[in-house]
Structures are given as structure tokens and as C-alpha cells.
Amino acid sequence: MKLGSLKSPQSLDGELCVISRDLKTAVKATHISANLREALEHWKEKEASLQKLYTDLNEGKAANAFPVDEKNFHSALPRTWLFADGSAFIYHIKLVRMARKAPLPETLETVPLMYQGECGQFLAPTEDIPQRDFSHGTDFEGEVAVVTDFVPMGVTPEEALKYIRLFVLINDVSLRGLIPEELAQGFGFFQSKPASALSPFAVTADELGEAWKGGRIHLPLEVNYNGQFFGKANAGAMHFHFGQLIAHAAKTRNLAAGSVIGSGTVSNESHDKGSSCLAEKRMIEQIETGSIKTPFMKSGDTVEMQMLNEKGQSIFGKISQKVKAV
Incomplete structure (x- = not known):
């Protein structure tokens, strides 16, 4: 699974996205977790849903997928605790x-x-x-x-x-x-x-x-x-x-x-x-x-x-x- 943080004016943490294996497409995963930091804090509850979205994205089944432009992404984890x-x-x-x-x-x-x-x-x-x-x-x-x-x-x-x-x-x-x-x-x-x-x-x-x-x-x-x-x-x-x-x-x-x-x-x-x-x-x-x-x-x-x-x-x-x- 590949994850990223789309830049957002609303949040310093960005918006959680799932990224396709070939890095060509992405889909927002904010309905699962607002950002990656929060997803990590609740990994046991979020991992399966993120994995399913990743599978759907790679199979071309994910709704609202969009092309990846790396300039639109933060560091994968824009900020954290340590x-x-x-x-x-x-x-x-x-x-x-x-x-x-x-x-x-x-x-x-x-x-x-x-x-x-x-x-x-x-x-x-x-x-x-x-x-x-x-x-x-x-x-x-x-x-x-x-x-x-x-x-x-x-x-x-x-x-x-x-x-x-x-x-x-x-x-x-x-x-x-x-x-x-x-x-x-x-x-x-x-x-x-x-x-x-x-x-x-x-x-x-x-x-x-x-x-x-x-x-x-x-x-x-x-x-x-x-x-x-x-x-x-x-x-x-x-x-x-x-x-x-x-x-x-x-x-x-x-x-x-x-x-x-x-x-x-x-x-x-x-x-x-x-x-x-x-x-x-x-x-x-x-x-x-x-x-x-x-x-x-x-x-x-x-x-x-x-x-x-x-x-x-x-x-x-x-x-x-x-x-x-x-």
C-alpha cells in the first residue's frame, strides 16, 4: 500500500490519499481518516479500509481517482510527534x-x-x-x-x-x-x-x-x-x-x-x-x-x-x- 498527503489550505497535515502502485493515480481517503498522522494513531481500525481502497485503485475501480502530480503533495507525513x-x-x-x-x-x-x-x-x-x-x-x-x-x-x-x-x-x-x-x-x-x-x-x-x-x-x-x-x-x-x-x-x-x-x-x-x-x-x-x-x-x-x-x-x-x- 502507498499513502500520501495532498496539500490543503485547510490543514497543515494535508489530506490523506491512497496512491497507486505505479504512482500515476491517487484517490482521497479522507472518509477513512482525515490525515496520515491520525491514520497511524488508529492503524488497527483503518488499515483494512485503506488496503481495500488501494486494491480498488489499482484495479481501476476507485471512484474520483485523479492523476498524480508530486508537486501537489506534502512530505508523506507533513508533521508528527518524533x-x-x-x-x-x-x-x-x-x-x-x-x-x-x-x-x-x-x-x-x-x-x-x-x-x-x-x-x-x-x-x-x-x-x-x-x-x-x-x-x-x-x-x-x-x-x-x-x-x-x-x-x-x-x-x-x-x-x-x-x-x-x-x-x-x-x-x-x-x-x-x-x-x-x-x-x-x-x-x-x-x-x-x-x-x-x-x-x-x-x-x-x-x-x-x-x-x-x-x-x-x-x-x-x-x-x-x-x-x-x-x-x-x-x-x-x-x-x-x-x-x-x-x-x-x-x-x-x-x-x-x-x-x-x-x-x-x-x-x-x-x-x-x-x-x-x-x-x-x-x-x-x-x-x-x-x-x-x-x-x-x-x-x-x-x-x-x-x-x-x-x-x-x-x-x-x-x-x-x-x-x-x-
Whole structure:
């Protein structure tokens, strides 16, 4: 099943829609639930009705279906109660720590890194990335993420996998120039992590097929920067799987339905796969050539992210953003 949030002047949460498997048509599902956040809070009561509508839509039986234009959609979940972003790709951690001359944590391979990000407002997937000071070092970060049902405190990693309801992509916007100073104060991130964007559509596990196994999505995340290939790192390389990330987040608290748990920047050790953020590429340039050639984003720069299935079809739709000076 694929779900999205149609932009609406009446609601910051948008209007819940069911999206066809090929992403070509949609139908409003507001008679089932006003928005996706509320649907997640009542998932047991709403799932069957949403699934039937999805089946009808794919079979051409849904009344009032309309063509999909991704520009008319918010992030799949426009706002929610929690965005907890992990850093489950060890190679990414090594590179960015190297870039800011910071030591690796002693628990690198045993305890996930995680921060709590902005969740009260996700940028739309085609919305400009606002930047008021380019010395801040604007960067994109391509990630995969899960959206949970209510998760009880103290859940085990294997139990945690059972609470995953949906999957999305994330462009986790980072301001690299602000990160070192914030972390040096012992209380970051905050200013260095502004609003991010989710993919236009969220999907259930069955839409991922055999790619969803071991708590990981074993598919490449395609990233284009200024219209050129930038990265195609496989998300299956996560060191910590999503069950471990959820359990880490829920160690001392319940997680509200609709919580978004991010993977961190998708990263592979093979450099021919490219990168999913500028910070990695810059560090690889430093290692391989002795100097950094790639600047951080400037006004007018564009980034696109999507994930394709084994048939070459887009699963989540596309994040397509441009930096804009404000």
C-alpha cells in the first residue's frame, strides 16, 4: 500500500490519499481518516479500509481517482510527534568524524548514535531548501526511514520490527559549518539540523518485496546533484537494523504512533557507489587527492533522491529540491 498527503489550505497535515502502485493515480481517503498522522494513531481500525481502497485503485475501480502530480503533495507525513535520526552506516560515521577531526566513539559498533530532529514541520519533497547564510555549509543527506505505530518503552530489537508500519525516504538537511561548534558545547545538534524533507509517498513493507529483510531495505538510494549522478549506495549496508534503532529510541520512553526513525546517511565503503551527502564526497576527495574540490550547496543547486524496485519503478516518488537564499 502507498499513502500520501495532498496539500490543503485547510490543514497543515494535508489530506490523506491512497496512491497507486505505479504512482500515476491517487484517490482521497479522507472518509477513512482525515490525515496520515491520525491514520497511524488508529492503524488497527483503518488499515483494512485503506488496503481495500488501494486494491480498488489499482484495479481501476476507485471512484474520483485523479492523476498524480508530486508537486501537489506534502512530505508523506507533513508533521508528527518524533523524528529520531540514527547513524547506522559505520563508514559514514568514520568519514564525517575524520572530516571534523573528531575521534570515533568507543561504542561505534555496539550502540547506535541518534539525535532528535525537527518534526513539527517537514519541508515538502519539492519545496526549496531555505538558506540565510551560506557560511553555514548547506548539505543534503539521503536516508531511508521507518514510521512506527505506538512502541512501548523497553521493547527488544526483534520485537521493535513488529511496530513498523510505513517506510519513507528522507533528505536530512545539515548545516556542516555549525555542527562542530554545537557539538563542542556538549549539547548539539540543534541549529545545525533545520527542517528536512520526506518522500512524497510512504509505503508498507509488502511494496518492498524481498528487498525488506533483516530489518533493512536492500536497495540502492539514487542521488543526483545538479542533474548529475552523485550516489547509488545500497541501504542494505546498515550496521544497525531498524529494530535496533527503534529499541534504542524506546529504551527510556514510549514512542508515539507516527514516530519517524531515520537510518542516517546511506553509505557504502565502495567509492564507485558514490555518496549520499557532500560531506562524504569532500572527505573522500581529501583522502584520494589530498584536497577538497566540492563546495557545499549554493543558491540554485538542486538535489534529487529516489529508490527504484527491481523493475526500475520508483517506490516512494522523488525528493527534488533546490536551495534558495532567503
